[in-house]
Amino acid sequence: MATQTATSSGEAIRHLRTKASLTLQQVAEGADTSVAYLSKVERDQFNPTDDYVAKVVVFIASSMMRKAGD
Template identity: 45%
Template structure:
């Protein structure tokens, strides 16, 4: 019988968590409150908070609005989310294209 070594896989973040973590980190880096971003995005504070906690699944239009509230291009927000989801994305060809 052949022995198979089981290696632990690095924990990948699920999409809702990656979205929430990215939004919260970006908001905090920019020194913005939930209220400021929610008002800029035209969403309720409670809804934004639920998204940041990974409890709600925002539509693409809501993500676009939140990016506006963060004063960030939606493409960069999506790239940041993708990087949080899978750190290898940052080393891929897409990141190099956007950085150019």
């Protein structure tokens, strides 16, 4: 039986961002947030709201879809 490990919101955001080859600056601008706050979320120094996570993930996903369409 496989063991699952919990992933924080910050870890998930960082994984998606790097998978999409996006910088902190690009995601912060696209999701209308600050680089400093996003960086702290990724390092688990802040616990973001669900709305914040959704906004960031939607931006990253839409960026990935645009790149796939190119």
